[in-house]
Amino acid sequence: MKQKPVICAIVAVGPENVIGRDRVMPWHCPDDLKHFRNTTMGYPCIFGRKTFEGMKCKPLDGRLNLICSSKKIETANDVNLRFVDSIESAINAFGCHSKIFVCGGAQIYKYALDKDLIDVFYLTKIKNADLQQQVLQNPKLYTYFPVNVDSFFTPEKWEKQEIIYPSNPKQNINPACEATFLMFTRRAR
Numbered sequence: 331m332k333q334k335p336v337i338c339a340i341v342a343v344g345p346e347n348v349i350g351r352d353r354v355m356p357w358h359c360p361d362d363l364k365h366f367r368n369t370t371m372g373y374p375c376i377f378g379r380k381t382f383e384g385m386k387c388k389p390l391d392g393r394l395n396l397i398c399s400s401k402k403i404e405t406a407n408d409v410n411l412r413f414v415d416s417i418e419s420a421i422n423a424f425g426c427h428s429k430i431f432v433c434g435g436a437q438i439y440k441y442a443l444d445k446d447l448i449d450v451f452y453l454t455k456i457k458n459a460d461l462q463q464q465v466l467q468n469p470k471l472y473t474y475f476p477v478n479v480d481s482f483f484t485p486e487k488w489e490k491q492e493i494i495y496p497s498n499p500k501q502n503i504n505p506a507c508e509a510t511f512l513m514f515t516r517r518a519r
């Protein structure tokens with residue numbers, strides 16, 4: 331029988347549940363970029379069309395980039411890039427991989443959560459006091475994660491684990507972008 335891939339999601343969430351502004355992330359956090367790269371490397375990654383545009387329509391290396399859209403965007407030919415019309419069709423077409431990553435943005439996360447598609451959720455929590463002030467002053471400028479991460483991952487449904495990187499000891503944290511890496515595994519449905 332064909333093995334079903336583990337459906338993972340990965341997101342970095344800042345103060346007030348913010349994930350983006352103007353199609354990019356409103357912080358620069360090298361530790362989180364490394365975490366994203368290490369975690370997703372080699373696996374298909376699903377992105378929404380707006381997030382892909384925020385990446386200047388450049389697919390990530392070493393991963394099959396699956397872009398959800400009703401349109402086909404003009405890009406240079408790239409073996410690592412495919413356009414798909416739904417998350418399910420991406421999962422079905424590339425389900426031969428052991429894991430598939432849902433990589434946002436907000437619309438894509440919302441769809442995957444509403445349909446209860448996610449088996450493992452990688453959540454980076456970003457602390458940034460300046461950004462929090464800016465978000466509170468101008469909330470309409472930002473894109474938000476569709477659920478409150480502090481209440482969504484209940485222990486009845488999700489088993490929580492913190493990922494500690496030896497290269498990122500807590501005493502060396504950058505106060506402008508303090509990152510905590512969490513992993514939530516969905517309990518049996």
Ligand SMILES: NC(=O)c1ccc[n+]([C@@H]2O[C@H](COP(=O)([O-])OP(=O)(O)OC[C@H]3O[C@@H](n4cnc5c(N)ncnc54)[C@H](OP(=O)(O)O)[C@@H]3O)[C@@H](O)[C@H]2O)c1
Pocket residue numbers: 340341342343348349350351352353354355377378379380381382384398399400401414415416417433434435436437438439441473
């Ligand atoms: N902090 C993080 O970890 C993180 C991660 C990823 C993204 N982001 C941020 O999130 C923001 C973008 O989020 P967003 O919600 O505006 O846009 P998005 O989810 O990236 O893209 C939305 C587009 O995806 C397509 N789409 C959405 N749902 C679909 C579905 N079920 N099936 C097929 N296609 C679907 C539609 O494209 P068409 O209109 O072409 O049909 C829709 O307009 C950016 O600021 C980005 O930086 C943050």
